[in-house]
Amino acid sequence: MTGFDSLPVAPLQALALSWLRPFDVELAVLRLDLIDPLISGNKWFKLLEHLRLAQDAGAPGIISLGGAHSNHLHALAAAGKRFGFATAGLLRGHCQDTPTVRDLQAFGMQVHWLGYGGYRERHQPGFWQPWQALYPGWHCVPEGGGGPLGAKGCALIVAQARAQLANLGWADYDAWWLAAGTGTTLAGLVLAEEGGHAVHGALAVPADHGVAEAVRALVGPAGYRLYDASRGGFAKVDEALLAFMDTCERESGLPLEPLYAGKALLALREQVEAGAFAPGTRLIFLHSGGLQGRRGFA
Numbered sequence: 001m002t003g004f005d006s007l008p009v010a011p012l013q014a015l016a017l018s019w020l021r022p023f024d025v026e027l028a029v030l031r032l033d034l035i036d037p038l039i040s041g042n043k044w045f046k047l048l049e050h051l052r053l054a055q056d057a058g059a060p061g062i063i064s065l066g067g068a069h070s071n072h073l074h075a076l077a078a079a080g081k082r083f084g085f086a087t088a089g090l091l092r093g094h095c096q097d098t099p100t101v102r103d104l105q106a107f108g109m110q111v112h113w114l115g116y117g118g119y120r121e122r123h124q125p126g127f128w129q130p131w132q133a134l135y136p137g138w139h140c141v142p143e144g145g146g147g148p149l150g151a152k153g154c155a156l157i158v159a160q161a162r163a164q165l166a167n168l169g170w171a172d173y174d175a176w177w178l179a180a181g182t183g184t185t186l187a188g189l190v191l192a193e194e195g196g197h198a199v200h201g202a203l204a205v206p207a208d209h210g211v212a213e214a215v216r217a218l219v220g221p222a223g224y225r226l227y228d229a230s231r232g233g234f235a236k237v238d239e240a241l242l243a244f245m246d247t248c249e250r251e252s253g254l255p256l257e258p259l260y261a262g263k264a265l266l267a268l269r270e271q272v273e274a275g276a277f278a279p280g281t282r283l284i285f286l287h288s289g290g291l292q293g294r295r296g297f298a
Ligand SMILES: *Cc1c(COP(=O)(O)O)cnc(C)c1O
Pocket: 041, 042, 071, 072, 144, 179, 180, 181, 182, 183, 184, 185, 186, 260, 261, 288, 289, 290, 291
């Protein structure tokens, strides 16, 4: 198990979009989608501390859970193949053939389908017991790579952006804008910023998913703001969103996917148009990757 802690640097690029111009808001994008073709986006950062723990413990493998399009399981399986450790994935629902699942198996991940009821048990106290019996000594990563270890790894994202500000001619920036699923990545940015710059999180899941509570548990109540960007549900995609993404992709060349980056950028436009940001504001948009999951929507 070697090489996993040389994280590639995500490029920071200026992003010119016509809907920003009238409001004189400047936007740069930190391209986590470009750090690796397989271990894409924020997921490598979220896994980093888990990989260190697993290595220190001499764990023979890593086990985690997720859905049939999970970017997290995809990154874990690809990391296992690349860096030389075994992986197992516990999947929600019943056996399905998706591009993501095919990749998981091609990367050598042991895939187990839990059904919907079985997956719902994942927070029960005895849940891990049979899996720990089947995979003795393996390191378990919570769903989506969430929790304090995930957030700690994501704190490194801030330094990557700061090191490249001069390339844009920026002395500083005012705030971050990013999509939030579990809120772990957002929590990492808040930890690294220590109140220096605000962190704005566009929620890709509805308010009843407990993300606000999870973020509060990780970093407390200050230093960030959350917005509902879910458009009625996690996987809900509508015409307005697709048309907006299409326009942005044409204008900027930035590839988007609808579940996170597309929704986050649309929520940003709504805030900009509502006058949330003063003229001259400089924002960094975190492109958290996830383009592999886009294949499921083709
Ligand atoms: C997982 C994921 C997120 C959400 O990250 P959290 O840390 O769970 O908030 C955002 N964007 C993409 C592309 C993802 O795959």
